[in-house]
């Protein structure tokens with residue numbers, strides 16, 4: 001027995017070594033780790049808009065997708081109930097100024113008025129964020145906003161939906177450029193947005209299949225009514241009525257003022 005000892009020991013060590021290298025089971029049998037979710041923020045500017053919002057909100061509600069709406073004070077003044085509806089539907093509401101000026105041409109006092117007067121009309125769902133029209137900003141604009149507790153939110157994906165009213169184009173543009181934590185700029189106001197709404201409808205399943213989750217922009221606050229996703233659940237699930245992609249232009253805002 002003693003003379004076989006080294007040979008047996010060598011064999012045992014060889015088996016142990018092989019076991020250590022290959023492991024007790026192949027890697028394929030280990031439980032797969034869930035792929036981390038990616039986040040995308042859908043944002044809509046230049047509303048509220050009585051022509052475009054109803055269909056857009058129906059789609060978002062049915063898909064339980066929360067979004068962020070950057071509203072204009074002068075339009076909100078004529079439709080104050082709209083902010084409450086957005087809030088109750090689980091969406092975040094951001095400040096897009098009162099009258100959509102280029103803020104970089106205004107005095108600090110005028111900039112303050114643009115934001116403060118709008119913020120007052122936004123109701124209990126008012127977010128703590130602003131988006132300067134045209135993305136035009138400077139240190140004066142951001143300082144005034146900071147003084148009001150508003151964080152500046154721009155965007156990372158701009159399909160220029162005001163210039164490309166084609167749902168297929170918008171869907172392809174956005175889906176090919178989206179990335180984790182992408183902020184997608186679209187418009188629910190400023191003109192007919194049937195193509196934008198149709199693109200949203202097409203994009204949601206495409207992005208979900210690629211692992212994206214939809215959230216509201218954090219600084220625009222999630223409504224108090226539970227999570228945005230829960231709040232966005234429709235009470236009654238019913239099919240969306242067929243609406244043409246290109247509704248007649250809305251008279252509530254001048255064309256060509258996007259973004």
Ligand SMILES: [Zn+2]
Pocket residue numbers: 045046096100133134257258259
């Ligand atoms: Zn705008």
